Amino acid sequence: MTEHTHPHSSEVHVVGYGQYILIWAGLMGLTGATVALAGMELGRWIIVTALTIASIKGYLVLNIFMHLRFEDRTFRLFATVAGAVLLIFIVLTFFDYAFR
């Protein structure tokens, strides 16, 4: 079978090395920040701050490294649905545990 490509109507989006390195630097910085914060006495807030920073890092990897920001909005919709479903699983489970 011969394989041939069709000219795509959308141009290919190339992310420059510099852009990637910038994001990487941001990720490293956020890692440093979360470690530093963990060293402080934050009590109950440690988990919220840690998860917030992790979410920002995840958001950067998802959108820039994984290209989600530059992809068709169908992929963004898919990812939102998947993330929402996981979140719902956690929240509904806690409707049981948090109110015992």
Place this chain on the structure above:
Amino acid sequence: MTTTAVGTHAVGHVHRDDYGSKMGMWLFLFTELILFGGMFVIYAVYRFSHQAEFELGAKELDTLVGTINTMVLLTSSLTVAMSITAIQRGNKKLSMLLVGITIALALVFLVNKYFEWSHKFAVGLYPQSPELLTKPQGEILYFGLYFVMTGLHALHVIIGAIVLAVNIRFIQRDIITKDSYVKLEVGALYWHLVDIIWIFLFPLFYLVH
């Protein structure tokens, strides 16, 4: 009825659909997200009911090693992302080099993990160890989750590294080229997910003490 050999049929050629290939990989990534997500649900429930003991357990973990491993994986995401830019620009050698560095970083991660686990075993912290069974239940749960989640994650690091190794081969043999690189894209997507999972594992196990 006469039979016709397949292949002589006029409609034998395949229309390449990179968008569809990527869609398939994204869907697969969602299944991995939910697979680990299930463990995060369990972690959340047990942490909620054993807060103090989870913090005790976390003290046993080496924050420095965890931080290094986090930075190693983040860098590996950088290199594999750049490898796509390289192939898009027709720079075959650079692309292969960058994927190679990604795999090397994966190996660094795994070696670190090996030393971490060995150390735990050496001090008697492993499932069903006499030492662990004397500890409060919250700590037993913490270490149970630690070994299963980081173990499952390490398994995915190995799988991801193998996928990327296959990608290097494909680039070398011009199966992945400037005009056809979706195989590298989907391999990289898988790798990034492995990184994202660690991004969440790290604070939950190493930083909440």
Place this chain on the structure above:
Amino acid sequence: MATPAVLAGAEPDFYHVSTKRKGILSWILSTDHKRIGLLYLGTILFFFFAAVTLGFLMRLEMLKPEGTIVQPQTYNTFFTLHGIIMIFLFVIPIVPAVFGNFMIPLMIGAKDVFFPRLNLLSWWLFVAGGIMALTSVFLPGGAADTGWTFYVPYSIRTTTNVIPALLAAFTLGFSSILTGLNFITTIHRMRAPGMDWFKMPLFVWASYATSWIQVLATPIIGITLLLVVIERLFGVGIFDPTLGGDPVLYQHMFWMYSHPAVYIIILPAMGVVSEIIPVFARRTIFGYRFIAYSSLAIAFVGSLVWAHHMFTVGMSNTGMFVFSFLTFLVAIPSAIKIFNWVATLYKGSIDPDVPLLYVLSFIVQFSIGGFTGLMLGALSVNIHVTDTYFVVGHFHYVMFGGTGFGFFAAIHYWFPKMFGKMYNKTRAKIAWVLATIGFNTLYIPFLILGYLGMPRRYYHYLPQFQTLHQIATVGSWILVLGLIIMFVNLFVALWNGSKTSANPWGGETLEWTVASPPPLENFDEIPTVTTGPYDYSKYEKASQEAV
């Protein structure tokens, strides 16, 4: 719809096309969606007959309040295996893997699914999972006796072959995930030109919604069962109460998948019903968009209700109220479908042929099952009937009376397309009568027994329940007789059935525009679609003019 393709007869059908490999290899290594669909059909029927036999034996056992034909331990393994096989090896895969595989590409005007080799891998994983499940029966230690739900801590303690059974379920789950992934991509990327989302047949909509549940919910059972395996092997403590593990948390994780799984089970069968009714009422479906949206709504809301399986285990009141409320909500989109189907039949030109007969049984039986489900969703009722035969009656009504009969409808509807032959309709109708009467005679007593307090999975029971048990068992005999006639009739038709045309039923969806059976690549030319499915306007016009 597009004009029918020219059926010149120069093109061999997909059975007779010349292939690289010969004999059995040309089947088990084929990436043709039609062959894969048939491979699934053969494999699944094998397991279905095994599980029916187990059910038949269980009903024999229940004829008397004390032991009849087997020991208590054996009875435990019977209902465990019956559940595992029926759920993971029959009702979950039967419509998607057989008819989804065979029909979706045809219905959307494509030559195959998006990932044909992945499709073959799905089937191989299915076979591997099935073999693992069978192995668990024959290895030393004996078949698992935990019930198909594998509740901890018993599933951690029992010395029976839980690990092979769990690994089987894990593998089957993986097969299901890959099929769902394949269908989503196929439906997004391979629809024929002109077929926008709202020109797709409703079976495709149903399959699409099902595929999302397969992708997003199945991994939860994957990790949960894996954790039980790890618990048995390494004693990590995650689900072991003596080490701090929480058995209720296991149930949360188990049902987080297993409830959405029942929508994987029912949605494709509902899709089949939506296909058959317009054809045999000679009318376009009433409320196409509502049925399409309701499939998505069921998939979504159905993922939020899992803890209604756990109302008596000690959850918080808040949790119970929330899950009960959400359970009531999910009944709404299901009811919408029922209303729309009935509205389509109303003042239609009804042809009571075999597929429609099974659909009518489906509608009545699914309604009973759905309604008893709603009753179970009410906290006050649930406390009395949980873990009784009422629950067993409810889920057999929806899964067997619903999906099972939906499968019977589908096989009688698409049989001519798949095999190019027509079966004997008189025998098929006799089978339908026996199956429907037998089914209801078997399961109505279950609902009553449960209400009266008969617990499920019990080997011994109180003597006052015996009459109802005996009625049920007689029902099982009538049902099995009907099934035997049904399947013998179909098998005979494979050899002796009369050759059939491309469109024996007068359907308006794309699969009826190609030969029966279809050629290898389905369409000579990919059609361009201009109208919606179920375009019976010419019939409606003709009948109006005839008046």
